[in-house]
Amino acid sequence: MSNGIHNPDVLSCLANLSSDEVFTPPEIANAMLDLLPQELFSDPxxxxxxxxxxxxxxxxxxxKRLNKGxxxxIPNREERLEHIFRNQLFGIAITELTSLLARRGVYCSKYPNGPYSVVRFDNADGNIRYKHxxxxxxxxxxxxxxASQAAYGEQARQEGLESHAYEFIHTNNPNNLFSMNFDVIIGNPPYQLDDGGNGASAKPLYHLFVEQAMKLKPKYLSMVIPARxxxxxKGLASFRFSMLNDERISKLIDYTSSEDCFPGVDIAGGICYFLWEREYSGQCxxxxxxxxKRNNLIKSLNEYKIFIRYPAADGIIKKIxxxxxxxxxxxxxTRKPFGLETNVVPSCSGELTLRYNKGTGKYPADKIIVGRDLINKWKVMISYLSSEHAGQxxxxxxxxxxxxxxxxxxTHICTxxxxxxxxxxxxxxxENILKYLKTKxxxxxxxxxxxxxHITxxxxxxxxxQDFSKAWTDEELYAxxxxxxxxxxxxxxxIRPMES
Structure with missing residues (x-):
């Protein structure tokens, strides 16, 4: 603040611009850097x-930290910056635009071989590379x-559009990208990409960056990723198993609401960042x-096949x-209890009543192959989509x-x-099953x-x-x-109350 004029950090502004490739606020970047041994920033x-x-x-x-540390x-500031930018800092940009943005943020010039760069390189990339x-x-x-070829193939992409083929994960051996080892790998990877499925189907990407970084065997690895x-x-079972059983994860910081980490950005299921240490083995x-509120717990991540994010929930689940x-x-x-996809609509006639996403209508019984034994039951139906946008x-x-x-x-069925x-x-x-589902x-x-x-x-x-011959209340279940x-x-x- 100077003369009543507010001059915000440009990176703080950029942090609010995108929910597809989320920009990292400086506060979160520094919180992640705080997890590292601080003596690293005094090591040339x-x-x-x-x-x-x-x-x-x-x-x-x-x-900034190296300049001080x-x-x-290296007492001379110009020599110190020369050493830092040339020998210690390296990056791979995810798009051509972000390569220019990253160089501008790091070198003070989008062209590090230009007159305004804090360190003059002999090429236009500096140490922040981008290859299309x-x-x-x-x-x-x-x-x-x-990625889907229909969505990202050359015939589908207009000239000049990004391919979103990220260099770091489009190689079997990431060691070939650099002729050096790294002490620290840190970043905020792209989260997902269209996989050509129905509707807005997308495949997670962030785990590929984590796995690829581990192949480089750094001393320390830290990334901020969705907590899903x-x-x-989709396709994260093996990644989840390896993460939960990896005793080199020394710290895990979790945000139930992504907006507490990335202001203005809604990421289903929240966000987390972690510190992985090559030489560490123990609890997290x-x-x-x-x-x-912050709740802290020293624990093994693999107590269950999935990870319980709330420390207070651990004791409850253990009792149960x-x-x-x-x-x-x-x-x-499972999905499709009667074998009918989401886009199935009622017929003009039929013995059954179909419940679909726009209401109800008739449907012929002879078209039902799956779940025929359930047709004449009283059925408790719930939406496949969760409430509050996936955990937010x-x-x-x-x-x-x-x-x-x-x-x-x-005689009622559903898609x-x-x-x-x-x-x-x-x-x-x-009705008693439904009442049970409605309990907190x-x-x-x-x-x-x-x-x-998704609810699965x-x-x-x-x-x-429970014994569903009777109705259950929260008070009875707590007892x-x-x-x-x-x-x-x-x-x-x-948990919000629901009418019983």
Missing amino acids: SATFLDPCCKSGVFLREIA LEAH IQHSWRGGKCVFCG WYSGG NYTNNRNG TSLNETCMNTIVS PDKSGMFRVLSTMEILPP ETYLLAGWSDSKEEA FTRFLIAQIAVSQ RNCFSFVPL KYALTKEEIEFIENM
Whole structure:
């Protein structure tokens, strides 16, 4: 602030511009750098790589720290900056535009061989490279990233458009990209790319950057990525398994709401960043940020097949799982309970009533091949899509979790827009299942797994089956599982009430 004029950091402004390739606020970049051993910034031999440069904020903030930390080693400021920019900082930009932006943020000039660069290189890239490369197609998909050839092939892209074939992950051996080793790899990778599926189907990309960076065997690796990998995400099962079982992850910082990390950016399931240390082996120092509160816990990440993000939920789930009861994931249907896709619409005539995303209509019974044994049951139907946009809480920080919930009587069926959470020959029992799903207790347990936009049968893995000949209340369930006053308060403050 000078003479009443506010001069904001340009990178803070850019951090609010995109939800596709999210720019990192300087505050988060510095929080990630704070996880590293700070003596690195006093080491003139330490090297740093950002393999997914956008604004250049990581390299810029590292340069600031090195400039201060190397004063004793290289007292002359010009010589010090020359050494830092030439020998310690390296980047790979994700697009041509971000390459110019990153160089401008790091070298003070988008052309580091120009007169305004803080260090004069003999090429227009400096140490922040960008190469326009193409995807490698096989069967209509890129063999490296899974992008759709229909969407990103040369015939589909207008001349001058980015291919989004990111150099760092479009090679089997990332060691060939640089003739050196790196002490630190840090960045904020692109999160997803169209995979050519139905509608807005997209394939995660961020895990490919993490896996590729690990191949380079740095001393330290830190990346900020969507938290959906905890329990969901298309094609992330092996990544989730390796992350949860990797004892080199020493720190994990979690944000339930992405807006607490990236202001103005809505990322389903929240966001996280981590520190991976090559020489570390042990438990993880985990921190969850929710509603302005930080909760910290030292824990093993692989206690369950999925990751429980709330420390307060750990004790609740342990009490429930210790009883070894059968859980609802054993009865909840898979996608397409009657074999009907989302785009199926009613027919002009038919013996059945079809529930689809625009209402109801008739449908012929002879077209149903899957789930015929359920047609004459009383069925509890729930939406395949979660409420509150995939794990993002409402303004009060609470969750509804489940959205559409109905009872389908006999001869009623549904499309894959919905799942069947249970069924019975008895209307009363079906109503009791629905009441159970509406309890805060049940929706809380579902929420521990449902961090993506879809509700699947796996999301019910912690929800114990009950005797549905009777209706259940939250008070009865809290008492049955001996929850403490603090545990009950945690559930009550997280889950919004629903009419029973």
